[in-house]
Amino acid sequence: MIVQSRTTRSPKIETECTHCGQPVPSQLAHEDSEEQFCCHGCEAAFRILQEFDGLDPEFLEQARIAAKRQTAAQSYEHLDHPAYMEKYVHETASGISRTKLLLGGVHCASCLFVIEKLPEFLPGVLTTRMNLTAMTVTVEWITASTRLSKIAETLDRLGYPPFPPLAEEREKLEQVESHRQLIRLAIAGACAGNTMLVAIALYFGWFTGMSDEFLHLFRWTIAGLAAVSLAWPGSVFFRGAWQAIRTRTSHMDLPVALGLSAGAGMGLANTILQRGEIYFDSLTVLVFLLLVGRHIQYGQQRRAIRQVSLLHAMLPRAVTRLVHPDPDAGLESVPIEAIRPGDWIHVRAGDVIPVDGKLVCGSTLIDLSILTGESCGVEARQGDRVYSGSTNISSSIVIETTLVGTDTRIGKICELVEEEIRTRTPIVQLANRIGNYFVAIVLVLAAITVAIWMSSGMEIAINHAMALLIVACPCALGLATPFSVAFAQGRAAARGILVKSGEVFESLARPGRIWLDKTGTLTEGRMRLIDFVGDRDVQPAVDLLERQTVHPIAAALIANMKVAEQDRLPQSALSNFLVIPGIGIQALVNGQLIQIGSEKLLEDKSTRITVDLHTVIQDFNHRGLTTVLVVRNGEVIAVAALGDQIRADAKATIAELTRLGWDVGILSGDHQDVASHVGQEIGIEQKNVQGNLTPEEKLEVVQNSATSQTVVMVGDGVNDSAALAAASVGVAVQGGAEASLKAANVYLTRDGVQPILDAIRGSQQTLRTIHTTFAISLCYNAFAVVLAMSGMINPIVAAILMPISSLSVLAVAASNTAFRNTSIPPQSKP
Incomplete structure (x- = not known):
């Protein structure tokens, strides 16, 4: 921990931005100025628009004044290093370079305006195209005229510190997959739209009269469009069904593919024989809706993973490397991408350690709170191991690198969470199993329908059976559940709650016992007077x-x-x-x-x-x-x-958890008197406060509690990892150790106890939404089966009704309010 200088908090000024009218944050308000700005972009844009017809050198001075209100601009010479240029910069044969930078401090459209004006006052820069949503800028410049470090320094002076693009390679792969999905979606939408237009003409022709040659033409036109839809975008369902058959596993693509095949087969037969109804219009709409749901689910997972990837941003992008492995050798600033195992790097006091390694020169105190939750500095001497993400507190040191990038502890944490986010949850697997059982039941009922209506003629019997197969397709059941889970995971991640598995929603929705670690969870985890x-x-x-x-x-x-x-x-x-x-x-x-x-x-x-x-x-x-x-x-x-210090939101959160039916307790390794004092301050009964516990004793308490109820364990240290793994749901708080993060099902990136309550409330709402979609789908299908078996609907009506169930459950899933308004007012410190 670094000695902090004394600061005086200025009073909050309620005012509007002179440029855009948005509220001005208190930290950017200046009492001695008539002009107030919500961000540096607005201030720079105001100078451009109000004081200058074009751009003037005085603008740069105004921008520098704005930038001085932040920390001084850092050096960006490492961006010119060949290792960085090779990985992130594309240079054309004509001498034009292009790269993408992630910008900090981007606030509104005014920021975009200022950033895209960069070519007008920085010679050599050709274009700057800002993506306001992703907060990235694509820069093109003449390689011989300027350097990337100069561009970065200028952006920093304007108030927008640049960073390298994160996870560039994975982002490219995600873009390729997203591009494929969008192509399939576009083709499916075009086929569905055109099929419905032709079908409208065909249906009107049936009722108003149309010559056979046109009826025949429209039938084959619809059949052709449906063939394109099923063979190209719809092929993903048939591939999934074939894999399910080969591996003998449950998969919702199997009933979906069966429904599509049955409808397509009957429709093709009627088209060839020029009799009865065709179902291609409904099939193409169904393919489109299923692909829409899958693309939304994929997008939500990408957003959740992107939240996890922000952990990488805590590491410095520039590293001071010793030219030779000698403390007296020269130093050079290089990008972190250029560091290899065996390199010696110099880390100043107060800097974040960028790699895993061994301390080879000097001694210091290391802040390991990101890995262990321990707020006090830990002494490190020559020969000791140090880890990326921790902070060097007291003096400069030299580290010999052993692991870099994704091989470090921080990198492994990110990979672990990303892998778990992609896993299919038990509740989704349950939907798949129900879907398969439902298909088998529907097939039996279809056979019974044929037998019942056989006396009225084979065509009538087959029509009623086909109506049943079409209207009772369990697509809605398979679509709405993963849709709801993905939606909840994405929204939870946006609120700083990284849920590794959808099973968590089901577990947290049922009240039980919550055990809380004290240090770093109920308390702030840092020393104060x-x-x-x-x-x-x-x-x-x-x-x-x-x-x-x-x-x-x-x-x-x-x-x-x-x-x-x-x-x-x-x-x-x-x-x-x-x-x-x-x-x-x-x-x-x-x-x-x-x-x-x-x-x-x-x-x-x-x-x-x-x-x-x-x-x-x-x-x-x-x-x-x-x-x-x-x-x-x-x-x-x-x-x-x-x-x-006890966290400000602890007492109010504990009271709300108790009201919701949870039995809250403390498991702490601290002295019993200390734990009891904290429990008394925040309203936890003394019988539920246990101190002086070893990690083995914590594990035993959790195991005993989990025999009859849902048990949630919340902790941050290595000593909590066993208990986190044994609990029904393990929750690791911000700054937790790697071991605790591996064992936990949920990782909270926000400070305080309140995110625990947010996770519980969001889980309850998510489970209610899933149950609602289950009920709607099953009740709809049961009612539709009765109508079809009784002959009250024909295949045309069935084809119209079939997408309605999918649309209804999708609407319910999308209206899930989980993780939107789940906070409680902050309370004063006890």
């Missing part, structure tokens, strides 16, 4: 000493003591600063010896302490807080208590 007892006049001296070091305790004291600017001591008041390993720090402040550290300071027999402060230390220790002593000239004059 809880109490300061003693002489507060010493706080400016404490502030001065702690600013000389980088340590989580120093950061917590500086951030929470809130020493006023006018009370801060000058640097000249400090002398003889010294770090005491394992104990703390000391220095002379205005001639007085100030020592700050742990209780080990009391081991010095010359250190004096009053009875009252000794009692305060014992009380802090009993509450599980970290004590920091302040000693002046050999006497303890103050004691600070640091601890983990």
Whole structure:
């Protein structure tokens, strides 16, 4: 954790953007300015439109002013490295280069306006085409006239820091698959639309009179269009059915293909014999609707996976590599794509570690919260393993690379979640099984229908049987369930709830027991100053000493003591600063010896302490807080208590979960008194609070609870992974360890406890939607079967009614409100 500088939060200004009229975020509002802007794009666009007829050099100065309100623009020289150019830049024979960049800070159409004006004031740039939805810009420039790093620096100065495109290769494959699906969808839609137009003329001809030659022409025209639809876009269902037959597995494509084949066969026979009804119009519409559902499901899964892929964005894209494996060798900035196992890289204090590797030079504190959930820095010395995604806290180090890219722990986490998102859920498999059973039943009922109506003539019997087969097609059953699940997964991912499997929705919809880990789940997982007892006049001296070091305790004291600017001591008041390993720090402040550290300071027999402060230390220790002593000239004059703050939304969320019927408890490895104190603060009964638990004991508690009810385990550390795997649903919170993420079914990318409640409410609504679609499809088909068997509908009516069931359940699935409005108002901190 890095020492944080003191900041003063400016009051929220309720105003509108001078350019676009949108609300201005409080952090961008400026009280001393008449002009307010919601983003840098609006500010730059305003300067262009209001002050200049064209572009003027003053515009660049205004853009620089806007950009200075952010962090200073970084160097982008690594974008010119051959390894980056080879992977991301396409250069034509005519000397024109093209690449795509992901832009940060893009807010509205004004941003698009400014970005696409780049060629007008940056020589060498030919075009910039912005995709506002994907927040990417495609740039073309003359290779000999300018460099990509110059373009990136200019975009950064405008307020839009660029990044390399993420998962470019996979994105290309997804685009190819999406392109194929769209082609099939377009052909199916064209066939369905034209078939329906010809069918309208044919039907009117039957009722109003039409010559046989035109009836014959229209029949064969419809048959030809249907043949194209079934043979090209509809072939995916027949391939799926054939695979199901070969592997002897349940698959909804099997009944779909059977229904399509039966309708096509009867329609073709009637077309050749020029008698009865044809069903090609309904079949082409059905193929189109099924493909629409599949494409929407694919799109929702892509969106969910894209949310997961954002984990890669936490890693730096530029790395400082040693030219030779020698700490004294020269340094070069290269893209992360150029790093190979065995390379030595230099990581400054405060930087994110980009690779998995071994520390070969230096020692430091590492923030492993992304992997373990532990907020305090962990000491790392020469020879220790370090992991990508963690943060180097205290000093510069040199790392020998062992794993890069998708082979790192962060990369494996992303691949794991993406793989699980694509898996077919048990509830979808249930729909497939029901669909197959339903087909068998329908075939038996069709045979019975033929037998019943045989006495009235074979043609009448076959017509009624065909009406039954057409109208009772279980396509809606197979379409609506995965549609609902995919919709819910995509919306949940957009809200920071990554659901690996649709089975989670079914489990979370039934109230049971929720076990919550304490640190990082119910608490914020980082140190803060809880109490300061003693002489507060010493706080400016404490502030001065702690600013000389980088340590989580120093950061917590500086951030929470809130020493006023006018009370801060000058640097000249400090002398003889010294770090005491394992104990703390000391220095002379205005001639007085100030020592700050742990209780080990009391081991010095010359250190004096009053009875009252000794009692305060014992009380802090009993509450599980970290004590920091302040000693002046050999006497303890103050004691600070640091601890983990309870999350602001914990109490309200626990109350709502209890109201919904969940039995909430705490499983913690911390001291029982600490766990009990947290449970009391947030409203959990003491009988449900268990502390001092080992990982094995957590596992045993979860296993015992899961014998008779749904059990949800929420945690973030390696010590929670076994319990997460044993629970009905394991939920890993943001910053969790890799082991916990592998074991969990759900990963929360948002802070706080409230996402757990959001997941439960969304699951309940999703399961209700799935059950509703099941009921609509089955009731519709049962009613339709009765009508067909009784001879009340003919194949024409059946062909008209058949798509209605699919449309109705699709409408219900699309109207699912899960993960839209599932939040509760934030509460004040306890």
